[in-house]
Amino acid sequence: MTGMVPLHLSHFQSLLLFAVIISLAFGTLGRRDPLERLKYAAWSLAMFVLVAVALGWLMYPFSR
Amino acid sequence: MFDDLIESRTAGGAASNASAETGDTPAPVHEAHPQQVRCNHAVAYDFRAVAIAIVGWILPGFGHALLRMWGRAVTIFLTVGFLVYLGTGMRGNLFAPGGDDAFARLGYAADLGTGSFYYLARGLEPSGADVSHADGDYGTRFLATAGVLNLLAALHAYEAARRRKA
Numbered sequence: 001m002t003g004m005v006p007l008h009l010s011h012f013q014s015l016l017l018f019a020v021i022i023s024l025a026f027g028t029l030g031r032r033d034p035l036e037r038l039k040y041a042a043w044s045l046a047m048f049v050l051v052a053v054a055l056g057w058l059m060y061p062f063s064r
Numbered sequence: 065m066f067d068d069l070i071e072s073r074t075a076g077g078a079a080s081n082a083s084a085e086t087g088d089t090p091a092p093v094h095e096a097h098p099q100q101v102r103c104n105h106a107v108a109y110d111f112r113a114v115a116i117a118i119v120g121w122i123l124p125g126f127g128h129a130l131l132r133m134w135g136r137a138v139t140i141f142l143t144v145g146f147l148v149y150l151g152t153g154m155r156g157n158l159f160a161p162g163g164d165d166a167f168a169r170l171g172y173a174a175d176l177g178t179g180s181f182y183y184l185a186r187g188l189e190p191s192g193a194d195v196s197h198a199d200g201d202y203g204t205r206f207l208a209t210a211g212v213l214n215l216l217a218a219l220h221a222y223e224a225a226r227r228r229k230a
């Protein structure tokens with residue numbers, strides 16, 4: 001199978017893409033009401049990004 | 065399936081009423097004990113639920129589609145498919161069977177969670193993995209997440225088929 005486009009994303013872009021996809025899936029699978037789904041997806045997305053950035057800063061002093 | 069049970073009971077009840085009206089003696093019917101019937105139905109339910117879970121694992125979302133949960137079926141199919149596509153596009157490591165250490169074996173188990181998409185990803189990644197860059201490392205996580213998500217979805221389909229979850 002050919003035609004696969006190689007993707008070159010930065011750390012943050014990859015993180016954001018991952019968070020968006022998984023949050024949407026969590027929202028759809030975890031709740032039944034459309035508004036609740038949206039709220040849960042937004043909450044998951046915010047938590048994914050915030051926790052990842054916070055952990056990144058926590059590890060920053062040990063990176064050098 | 066319980067609907068069939070209700071229908072058969074209703075039909076049995078209607079037949080006995082009819083015999084009472086005509087005055088005929090009802091023919092002896094060898095009915096199974098209600099508890100046994102219920103047990104047989106439960107076994108059939110379990111078998112059906114396991115079959116739905118396996119089908120859902122092999123083709124992501126298909127288990128929910130069989131349960132007519134269309135929204136969830138489409139979501140699972142698209143999410144798992146998109147994660148596998150992105151993971152292979154980022155040249156993530158798709159673990160092969162017979163890994164040297166526990167991590168490789170766990171990685172293989174997670175990747176195999178995508179079912180048929182595992183072999184699709186193998187076909188999509190002809191030049192192999194490249195984890196020397198951040199892309200490849202993230203791609204490995206994307207592939208593993210797709211597998212674990214699909215396994216969770218198959219488990220959800222199993223529970224839904226047993227009517228424990230909606």
